[in-house]
Amino acid sequence: MDYYSNQIRKLIDELSRLPGIGTKSAARLAFHLIHMPVPDVKRLAGTMVEARENVRYCKECCTLTDQDLCPICANADRDHKTIMVVENTRDLAAYEKTGKYEGVYHVLHGAISPMLGIGPGDIKLKELIARLEKEVDEVIVATNSSLEGETTAMYISKLIKPTGIKVSRIASGVPVGGDLEYIDEVTLLRALDGRTEL
Numbered sequence: 001m002d003y004y005s006n007q008i009r010k011l012i013d014e015l016s017r018l019p020g021i022g023t024k025s026a027a028r029l030a031f032h033l034i035h036m037p038v039p040d041v042k043r044l045a046g047t048m049v050e051a052r053e054n055v056r057y058c059k060e061c062c063t064l065t066d067q068d069l070c071p072i073c074a075n076a077d078r079d080h081k082t083i084m085v086v087e088n089t090r091d092l093a094a095y096e097k098t099g100k101y102e103g104v105y106h107v108l109h110g111a112i113s114p115m116l117g118i119g120p121g122d123i124k125l126k127e128l129i130a131r132l133e134k135e136v137d138e139v140i141v142a143t144n145s146s147l148e149g150e151t152t153a154m155y156i157s158k159l160i161k162p163t164g165i166k167v168s169r170i171a172s173g174v175p176v177g178g179d180l181e182y183i184d185e186v187t188l189l190r191a192l193d194g195r196t197e198l
C-alpha cells in the first residue's frame with residue numbers, strides 16, 4: 001500500500017484489525033472518515049473512547065453496562081428468582097427484544113471449549129454460583145446449541161442440580177450451531193416455552 005501516505009495507511013491498518021473488516025472495507029471506511037467534517041470524526045472517536053472506558057460488567061448478572069447494576073437487574077418488576085443463562089450480551093438483547101421474558105439474566109461471556117482451551121474458570125460461572133445463595137426458583141440455560149453451548153449447559157446442570165434448584169434447557173429448534181442473536185423472536189419464544197428440565 002505504498003501509494004497511500006503514512007497516515008492513511010495507518011488508519012486503514014487500524015480499521016482492518018476490527019472483526020469482519022477486510023482491507024477493502026477498511027480503505028472504504030478510512031476514506032469516508034477522511035471526508036467527514038472534523039467535529040463529526042471527533043465525536044465518533046470520543047464516543048468510542050467513552051464507551052470503552054465506562055462500560056463494565058453488571059455486578060449482578062455480568063452483562064455489559066455503564067452503571068453498577070444494569071437496567072434489568074435494577075428493575076424491581078422483573079422476576080429475580082428466574083435466571084436465564086446466556087453466552088453474551090447480544091443473546092440477552094435477542095431475548096429482551098421479544099418483550100416476553102420477565103426474569104433476569106446471567107451472561108457468561110463465552111462457553112466452555114476444551115478445543116480452544118476455554119475452561120469453566122474462563123467464563124462467568126463463579127458469579128452465577130454466587131447468585132444461587134439468594135432465593136432462586138429456576139435457572140434456564142439458554143446457551144447456543146453448538147458443541148460448546150451444549151458442553152456448558154451440561155456443566156451448569158451438574159453444578160446446580162445438587163442445590164435442588166430447578167435447571168432447565170431451552171428447547172432445540174434453535175438451529176444447531178446457531179447464534180441466538182440471529183434467530184427470530186417467534187423461534188426464541190418457542191424455545192423458551194418448550195424448555196425441559198435437565
Ligand code: ZN
Nearest residue numbers: 058061070073
Ligand atoms: Zn445485570
